[in-house]
Amino acid sequence: MKVFSIAMCDDSSRALTAFSVALENVFEKCGARALIDTFSSPAALERSMSEKHYDAVFLDIEMPAADGITLGKNLRTAKDTTRIIYLSGREDRVFDAFVAHPFGFIRKNSFANDSVDAVRSLLASCSVKTVEIGTYTNDVVEVDPSAVVYVENVKDRQLFHFAENARTLTVKSTLGRLEDLLSPYGFIRVHQGYIVNHDYISRLDNTSVTLTNGEIVPVSRRKLGEVRKKFMSLIDKGGE
Incomplete structure (x- = not known):
């Protein structure tokens, strides 16, 4: 079973717990295992990413201090090619996120369905050519x-x-x-x-x-x- 290193960032501790557990289950159903680090702020995630590689990061778009789009832009400016998958309850901000060249989007109110598609795409992309x-x-x-x-x-x-x-x-x-x-x-x-x-x-x-x-x-x-x-x-x- 292939193991993936995943980061998830959301300012809501309740959402972090619920979505990270659900995401682990999705990976298992797709025949893989996810080791998920959770972060309540983009700054904390960014510090971790300076020391650790993640196969993908799941970012909430709407956060009070610095949102997921800003972090995504910072990563791309730094030539970081980590796959970014945005989580959002605000579909009107999806187009704003394109500047960070995201790998995918998951709507919070459709997490069960969207996360399966996102994980399948992630597994397919990561299984390519080694x-x-x-x-x-x-x-x-x-x-x-x-x-x-x-x-x-x-x-x-x-x-x-x-x-x-x-x-x-x-x-x-x-x-x-x-x-x-x-x-x-x-x-x-x-x-x-x-x-x-x-x-x-x-x-x-x-x-x-x-x-x-x-x-x-x-x-x-x-x-x-x-x-x-x-x-x-x-x-x-x-x-x-």
């Missing part, structure tokens, strides 16, 4: 390629750079092997020391690639034509 990679501590970890911005060769090690919270992972492999492993997922070898996920490329120049997080990665002059061709091909195919 690869097993050996680390320098001889562990084997599962990595979601869509969460990786680029891989960098550092001496005899390969360093994965993730979109979320600037997280990194050092692995035991060669860049060539990782290129073979990640190429089917839209990764491009742009330089002797770099493999880049095309989804995070915002600009491709003659000597460098600018990524969506603002970082700049060098492009090998001899690879430039090949990089451009593959990049355009991936865009045309939608990354498939």
